[in-house]
Amino acid sequence: MKQYVMGNGAIALGALAAGVGLVAGYPGTPSSEIIETIAKTPHEGVHLEWSVNEKAALEVAAAAAYSGARALVTMKQMGLNVASDPLMSVAYIGVRGGLVIVSADDPGPISSQTEQDTRRFADFCRIPVFDPSSPEEAYEMIQEAFEVSERYGTPVLFRPTTRVCHAYASVTAPDHFQPKPWDGFEKDSSRWVIFPRLSYANHGKMEERNRQIARDFSASRFNRTEHPQAVRAVLTSGVSYAYARECLKGREDIRLIRIATAFPFPEDFALKALEGAEEVLCLEELSPWLEEQVLKLAGKHHLNLRIRGKLDGSVPHNGENSANLTARLLREVFGVETAGGQTDLSDAPPLPVRPPVLCAGCPHRASFYAVKQAMKGRKAFFCGDIGCYTLGNAMPLDMVDTCLCMGAGITMAQGLNHVNEGAVCFAFTGDSTFFASGMTGVVNAVTNEADLVLCVLDNSTTAMTGHQPHPGTGRNMMNHTFTPVSIRKVLEGIGVRKIVTVNPLHLEESIRAVRECADLPGVKAILFESPCVAITRPEGKCAVRADQCTGCRKCIREIGCPALITSRGKAAIDRNLCTGCGLCAQICPVGAIGGEKR
Amino acid sequence: MNRDILICGVGGQGTVLASKIIAAAAMEEGWTVHSAETIGMAQRGGSVTSHVRIGEEAFSPLIPRGGADLLLAFEPAEAVRNLVYLKPGGTAVVNTQAVRPVTESLKPTGYDGAQMTEYLKQKCACLFVDGEAVCKPFGSAKFFNIILLGIAAGSGHLGLKRGSVLHQMSLNIPERFLEINRQAFEAGFALGEKESR
Numbered sequence: 001m002k003q004y005v006m007g008n009g010a011i012a013l014g015a016l017a018a019g020v021g022l023v024a025g026y027p028g029t030p031s032s033e034i035i036e037t038i039a040k041t042p043h044e045g046v047h048l049e050w051s052v053n054e055k056a057a058l059e060v061a062a063a064a065a066y067s068g069a070r071a072l073v074t075m076k077q078m079g080l081n082v083a084s085d086p087l088m089s090v091a092y093i094g095v096r097g098g099l100v101i102v103s104a105d106d107p108g109p110i111s112s113q114t115e116q117d118t119r120r121f122a123d124f125c126r127i128p129v130f131d132p133s134s135p136e137e138a139y140e141m142i143q144e145a146f147e148v149s150e151r152y153g154t155p156v157l158f159r160p161t162t163r164v165c166h167a168y169a170s171v172t173a174p175d176h177f178q179p180k181p182w183d184g185f186e187k188d189s190s191r192w193v194i195f196p197r198l199s200y201a202n203h204g205k206m207e208e209r210n211r212q213i214a215r216d217f218s219a220s221r222f223n224r225t226e227h228p229q230a231v232r233a234v235l236t237s238g239v240s241y242a243y244a245r246e247c248l249k250g251r252e253d254i255r256l257i258r259i260a261t262a263f264p265f266p267e268d269f270a271l272k273a274l275e276g277a278e279e280v281l282c283l284e285e286l287s288p289w290l291e292e293q294v295l296k297l298a299g300k301h302h303l304n305l306r307i308r309g310k311l312d313g314s315v316p317h318n319g320e321n322s323a324n325l326t327a328r329l330l331r332e333v334f335g336v337e338t339a340g341g342q343t344d345l346s347d348a349p350p351l352p353v354r355p356p357v358l359c360a361g362c363p364h365r366a367s368f369y370a371v372k373q374a375m376k377g378r379k380a381f382f383c384g385d386i387g388c389y390t391l392g393n394a395m396p397l398d399m400v401d402t403c404l405c406m407g408a409g410i411t412m413a414q415g416l417n418h419v420n421e422g423a424v425c426f427a428f429t430g431d432s433t434f435f436a437s438g439m440t441g442v443v444n445a446v447t448n449e450a451d452l453v454l455c456v457l458d459n460s461t462t463a464m465t466g467h468q469p470h471p472g473t474g475r476n477m478m479n480h481t482f483t484p485v486s487i488r489k490v491l492e493g494i495g496v497r498k499i500v501t502v503n504p505l506h507l508e509e510s511i512r513a514v515r516e517c518a519d520l521p522g523v524k525a526i527l528f529e530s531p532c533v534a535i536t537r538p539e540g541k542c543a544v545r546a547d548q549c550t551g552c553r554k555c556i557r558e559i560g561c562p563a564l565i566t567s568r569g570k571a572a573i574d575r576n577l578c579t580g581c582g583l584c585a586q587i588c589p590v591g592a593i594g595g596e597k598r
Numbered sequence: 599m600n601r602d603i604l605i606c607g608v609g610g611q612g613t614v615l616a617s618k619i620i621a622a623a624a625m626e627e628g629w630t631v632h633s634a635e636t637i638g639m640a641q642r643g644g645s646v647t648s649h650v651r652i653g654e655e656a657f658s659p660l661i662p663r664g665g666a667d668l669l670l671a672f673e674p675a676e677a678v679r680n681l682v683y684l685k686p687g688g689t690a691v692v693n694t695q696a697v698r699p700v701t702e703s704l705k706p707t708g709y710d711g712a713q714m715t716e717y718l719k720q721k722c723a724c725l726f727v728d729g730e731a732v733c734k735p736f737g738s739a740k741f742f743n744i745i746l747l748g749i750a751a752g753s754g755h756l757g758l759k760r761g762s763v764l765h766q767m768s769l770n771i772p773e774r775f776l777e778i779n780r781q782a783f784e785a786g787f788a789l790g791e792k793e794s795r
Contacts, residue, residue, distance in 0.1 A: 004625060134659075167659030168621065168633040242658035249655065323662035341686050342664035343721055349713045351675050352699040354608065354644045396704060562643055562700040576739065 002172045005037070007135035007164045011102060012037035013173040014142035018098070019180030021069035022047045024057035026436065027465035028076030029111040030165035031104035035074055036466070039477055043177040048477045050468050053406075053436040054079035058086045058101065062155070065095035066192060068182035070146055074102045077116050077159075078405065082437070084121070087155070089194055091125040092202045094153040097182055098146035105161045107285040107320035113386075113405060115318060117286035118159035122263040126206050128213055129157040129263050130222070133241040135169040141222060141260065148216075152209055161285060163239040163320070214264035218272075222260035225273040230255040232334055233273075233280040235290055237262060240283045243326040247338040254336065265293045274305060281333050282309030285321050308333050358391045360563035361538065361579030363504045363530035364457050368392045368399040369559055369583065370510035370528075371426060371455060374518065380424040381416045385409035385438075387430040388464045389457050396560045400428070407437030414441075414450035424518045425452045432462035432470040434487060439494070445523045446495045453517045454496075454525040456487055457504075459532040467535055491525050498524040505530055507586040533579045540580035540595060544571050548592035555584040555593065599629060600653030601757050602661040606680040607672025608697045609636075609646050612743030615770065616670065617648035619747060622766040623758045624652045634659040643700055645676055652757075668755050669722075670746060672729075673697045674714035681721060689755050690722050691746065695729035725753060725793055732789065741782040748786020753794040760787060 005013065012034045015023070023046060025035050038048055047064075051057035054075040061071035075083060080103040087101065103121070106112040122129035130145050132138035142158055149156040190198070217223065233255035236244045241258040248254050257273045257280075259266065270293065274280060282291035291309040298305050308314040314333050316325075330336045358365045368389075371382070384390055384400035385408065393400035402412050413427035429438045434456055445452060462468040469475050474484035491499050498520055500513045510528070517524035542563075549570040556564050556571060563577035564584060571593070573584075585593040603620060607613045614635055621633045629652045636646040649661045663682045669690040671677030677692045684690060696711030718724050732745050744767070750756040751763050764783065771779050 004621065004631070134657075163634065163659055166634055168631075168635075169659075170625065170631070239658065245657040246662070249657070322660065323658055323665075327662070340664050342682060343684065343686050345678075345682055345721070347717075348678055348681070349717055351679050352707065352709045353701060354699045355701065356644045357700050359643075556703045560700070560704060565698070565703050566706070 001175050002170055004168055004170050005135065006033055007138055007160060007167050007169070008033035009037040010135040010139040010169070010171045011142050011158070011160065012041065013171060014139040015072045015100070015146075016041060016043055016046070016177040017173055018143040018146040019070050019178065020046060020072045020146070021097070021179035021182060022061055022064040022071045023074070024049045024051045024060045024071070025074030026051055026054045026057055026079055027462050027468045028079050028104070029465055030106060030162040031074050031076045031079075031102060032465045032468065033165070034102060035477065041177065045179050046177075050470065050477050052471060054083040055086055058083040058090070061099060062086060062090045062095065063185075065097040065099035065155070067185040068097045070098040070150070070180050070182075072100050072102065075104070076112065077103050077105045077118055078112055078114065079103065080118060080121055082406065087121070088125055090155050091127045092199050092206070093192065093194055094202070095149065095155055096153065098149035099155040100142060100145045100149055100158050101155060102142075102158045102160070104165050105159050105286060107161055110162050110320075115286055117289060118157055119262040119289045120287055122157045126210060127154050127157060127263075128152075128217075128261065129159055131238045131260050131262055132158075132160050132164055133238055133258070133260070134164060135167055136171060137222070138164060139171045139173065144222070148213070152213060154206070154209070161238055210264040214266055215268060217261035217264060217266035218269035220261055220266065220269075223266055223269050224258050226256040227252045228255055228273070228275075231276060231278045233257055233277040234330075235259065235280050235282045235294065237284045237290055240285055240321045240326070243321055243323045244283055246323050247326045247330060251336075251338070254330070254334065259290055262289055267297060270294065270297055271301060274303065277305060279306040279308065279334075281314065281329065282307065283315065283321065283326060283329065288317075355394060356391060357394060357560065357562055358388065359533055360561050360574075360577040361533040361581040362388070363459055363528065363533070363581070364389045364392060365397065365559055365561065366504035366507065366530070366581065366583045367455060367457050367510070367528040368397045370504060370507060371514050372397065372399055374511045374514035375424060378424060378518075379422055380426060381413070381420065383409040383413040383416065383425070383427045385427075385429045385433050387433055389428055389430055392428070394560065396557055406433055407441055410438050410441030410454060411444060413452040414445050414448065417450045417452055426455060427452055428455045428457060430463075431456060431458040431460065431472050431487065432468075435471045435485065439490060442491065442494050442496065442523065450523065451521055452523055453514070454523060456525065456527045458487060458527055458529045461532050461535060463532045463534065467532070487527060496523045496525050498522070499527065500525070501527040501529055503530055504528040505581050505583060507583065533581070538579040541575050541578045542573050542580055542582060542585055542593055542595050544573055545592050545594060546570050548590055550590055550592070552589065554589055555587050558587055559583060599757065600655045601668070602656070602666045603650040603652070603668045603670060603756070604661055604666040604680055604683045605648040605650065605670045605672075606676040607646055608676065609644050611672045611697070612740065613646055613648050613672055616743040616747050617650050619763060619766045619770055620650050620756070620758065622770065623762040624650070626762045626766060627759060630654050632656050632659050645679060647680060668750065670750055672742065672746065674711040674718070675709070677718055678714050681718070684722055688722065689725065690718060691725045691727065691750050691753070691755060692718060693729040693742065693746065694726050725749070725755070732786065735785065736778065736782055741779065744779045744782040745786035748783040749790040749793070752787035752790025754790075
């Protein structure tokens, strides 16, 4: 059946068509829709889960692959850092069933902390990697990735980028999916138990095998050369190939080379593709991986080839590629004009900026505001984390002093506490982040006697990535219910003695809880519980009584809710946005804002 | 046919549904289609764009700057922000109703969109739509996306048939909202036809 799907949907359908039997992952833009598509697609007998984090997902999937099943793991590139511990080791141990790890890279970066390159990880772990250029190709390529994984008994990386993950195209996939049958786990401690001797032996085999895979990749249908007679060449990978094709359509004076299998580098193919070329421009996003391989190749084979790219300063290192950037580089490097005209817009009026903000009625706003009010006039540090609540950094809240990576808020608050006497140290974490990598940080704090206030902003979902369930929601991806994991009980078990649960939308009570916790020694936890407004029915609407509003603008200045606007010098509420959370009503010094319950 | 359509607006205005229907209608008419959407953090009150590329010549998911045949702008400042994508000689269908940024209440700049529409007039062929006025009979700004779709189709700028758009609406809009959306589309279509005369 022909379907119009997102790139992530194409990857999901490709994995199902390859007979995947187990799928595990952790949400992260731009990868989240792969597992969501599998959940929505009719299939039989596939185990599907959002794991607690990427490390868990890969370990679950690795054991399934040891048992002969085909297994898929999905994550964003930052998640691969979390999963790198099992990844390095499973690279040495190998698999029986195909194991494909999708790690979606994010050039730009558009919604990530780094511009890291999964192809480097493939080299680091010595395992193959595939790099699709479009959704249609991703559908085919992930099936090939499973074949290679099983043929060589190695985990395989698959790295799409944002513009492949989030592009839509038509894909023809079967209507019905069934996992490829497997025969189950067979005990063999000489194979499945990692010991130095085994690693030594397998390391040698991996390198030998990689030479063979490189030869296979040299014949891969995904690596290709167009217009081989041209002496000037463009070498591309991923979506950059699509941009280059677009810029070079109708031209035969530029050779276009595309390498989709970055590691093991298909040396024979590259050598042939570059035969007779005098100059090559390397157009690839993130790191100059192909460029470095061509430099090695040129050294090894004494090629008389001028290599242009990121390393000689011809191409920017950072940011994503585009058709326009490709056109500019072709002009600058080769003097080739490709693009059509553009209207001159240098005289455009200044445009309003639209930074992302917490939604109207978001309970995180209320939690941050309560802590801010309680700590007014005191020295306090606020360690943030990854999720919607990173947006608490924006004015007027300005409540995020640090943000590093998943779970780091809890541990960084400890570091700040140990070397900054007299400061009250706060850690903010979301519910999903708490389970993903926050819990161990709390154990660390209790063990090493840190003084900190842990604020769990529990909105009963993984909001930022599209509202995925997590251990605290009580429903999993198999659509089964289970007893939700209680954050309070986890904290009690760790030994946190002071735990307060409050509704952040009750401002006075929340401020009291923060004040109470701030001066106690040790680890204190405040559980701010209120569901995400994007998945709950609004409670009603608030309204400003214009005759009572003095126009002091305190509500606007203090909380920055998008539903609060000014109208004729007075505060007003945009009824299309208001959820009736009532935070502004609790802030108004003259009581001019009233709630209206549904 | 090769036709690149850029849809732009502010998160929450319904640009995604509009692009979905355009893409599906083009496919129904037998064209190869590629598209791309803004996803993630920017959706929350931020600037959003959808790129719809119809035809065999589109290799990448994004329309290059200077490449769009049609700019469907749900907001005047977003039209200016994305005007760089419009081909010289292309057309912009633009809502004149401004959406003030959240920061406007905190740091007022007096932005109301008028300066943007004036600028657009000098730069390209424009079809302006008063979003508030056209939505009035339907009682909610939520129908603007479908009305705009109707205007683009009726004026001929969309390059797609009325029947295929209506059919795809019926497949992409929940049954209970379909009739009112169909009326919204027809009202827009009639407006568009009138404008093109």
